[in-house]
Amino acid sequence: MSTVTTKDGVEIYYKDWGPRDGKVIHFHHGWPLSSDDWDAQMLFFVNKGFRVVAHDRRGHGRSSQVWDGHDMDHYADDVAAVVEKLGTQGAMHVGHSTGGGQVVRYIARHGQDKVSKAVLISAVPPLMVKTARKPGGTPKDVFDGFQAALAANRAQFYYDVPAGPFYGYNRPGAKPSEAVIWNWWRQGMMGSAKAHYDGIVAFSQTDFTEDLKAISIPVLVIHGDDDQVVPYADSGVLSAKLVKNGTLHTYKGAPHGIPTTHADQVNADLLAFINA
Template sequence: MPYFTTSDGTEIYYIDQGAGSPVVLSHGWPLSSDAWQREVKLIADAGYRAIAHDRRGHGRSSKTYAGNDMDTYARDLAELIEHLDLHDVVLIGHSTGGGEVVRYAARHGAGRVKKLLTAGAVPPVMVRSESNPEGTPIEAFDAIREGVLDDASQFYRDLAAPFFGANREGATVSQGAADDFWRQGMLVNLAAAYDCVKAFSETDFTDDLTSLDVPILIAHGDDDQIVPIAAAAEKTITLVKNGTLKVYPGAPHGIAGDYQKALDADILAYLAE
C-alpha cells in the first residue's frame, strides 16, 4: 500500500491505478478513498491513471490532531501531486473534496491542472450569514460536532439516511451503501472528524473560484440534503470564468445508485473532451 509523507510528517495513504493522463480524486467527509473505488476502476479501465488519497485524519492516513483545515488539506494534495510529478491533472472532488480541489487548483495548481469536476461540493461557503442567507445555519454544524463527539458510531448510521436520500419516499438505497458509509466514517480520527466540520462549513472559497483559469464541471443533485444546491453549485457557477453546471434531478448528496451511474458516465465523457 503506497504512502506519502508530507512536510509536517503526516502519512497520506493513496491508491494509484492505471496508466495515462492523471486523474486525482478527493473524497468527502467522513469518508476515504474507498468512496471512489468504482470511479477509480472505471477511470483506469478507460485508459487514465486514477489516484485517490485518504485525507489526513481519514481512512488509513495518519490520525491527525493538527492541520485539519482546508489550507492544510490543499497543501497535502499539492505535496502529493508534486511527489508523483503529475502534470495536466484532472481533479475530481466530492463534497469536502470539492473544496479541497478548488483551493488546491487556485493556490497551488498553476501549470499542473488541466480541469476540474466537482460533485455536491461545498463551495462557495456553506454556513449561513448576512451575505449568504441561503446557507445552512451554524446550529446545524454544531449539531454535527455534538453528534460526532457524543456517539460517532450512531451518528454516522443516522447520517447515512439523508446523505443518500434514503429518507425520501420511494428511495432504493441499499443497506450495503449505508453500512459502507458507517465503516468509512468509523476510520476517521475523532479530532479530525470534529475539526473538519469547521473546515467544510466555514471556509470561504469565493476568491479561489474567481481566480480559477481552467474549466470546471459543477455537478450537483437538486435533492442534496447535506449541501443544498442553492447555496452551493448555483452560486459557484456565477463565480467561475469557465464553468458548466450539471444538475441531477432528484439526486442526493451521496454518490450511489442511479445517480452514481449517471455521474460516472459524465465523468468519462468529461475526461474524453
C-alpha cells in the first residue's frame, strides 16, 4: 500500500491517481469513513485527465490505528505530510463534513499559498456544538449520545446512521440503497473505535471561525438545505460569509451525503470551479 509516515510515526494511507503533470485535486473524507467515499469523484476526475489524491485520516480506513492525535491540528499536519511527499502544493482541496474542517485547519496551519482553491461540502465549520457564542448550534448532549452509541454497539450505530439521516433515507418517499448503506458501514468498521470516539469531539467542538476569516483564496461552499447531520443554516451559510472570497451553492432538499446522492451535480460544480 502507498503510505507516508508522519513526524509522530503514524502511517497514513493514500491514493494518488492520474498523470503527474495534471491539475491536482486532494479529497478529504468525512467521519468515520475513508478515502473510498470519494470513488464517484476520483473516477470522474481521473478520467478527465486530473491527478486525484485522497488519504485515510489517522485511525480511519487503512491508516494506522493509533490511540492519540485525533484532533484537527494533527489531522492538518497529516495532510501536510502527504502533500510534502507527493509534491502536490497548489492543489485544490475538497473536504466533506469533517474533511471540510480538516481542509480549513490545514490552510490555517500550513499556509494558503499551498492551496489554490478550497471546496467545503456539507462541512462542519465554523462550529457545530451549541455555545454561548453560537446559540444555534447542536447541543453537546447530542454528541455525547453519539459517543455512547458508538461505545455500546458500534456496528449497529454504523448501520443506523447511513440508513437514516446521513443520506436522508429517513425522509418520506426516500428510496434507501442497501448497497450504499453497507458501503458506509464497511468503511466505518475498517477504522478504529478509539479514533472515531475521539473524532466526535474533534468535529463537533473545534471552532474554525478565525481560520475561516483568514482565508482569502476562492472557496466554494456546497451544502444541502435538508442536511440533518450538519445543519445548513449554522454551517454552510456561515462559512461562506466568513471567508473573504466565498460562494455558496445550496442544494435544495439535499441530505448530508451529497457526494454520493448528488454525485453528478457535485462533480459538475467541482469541474466548473477548478476550471474557472
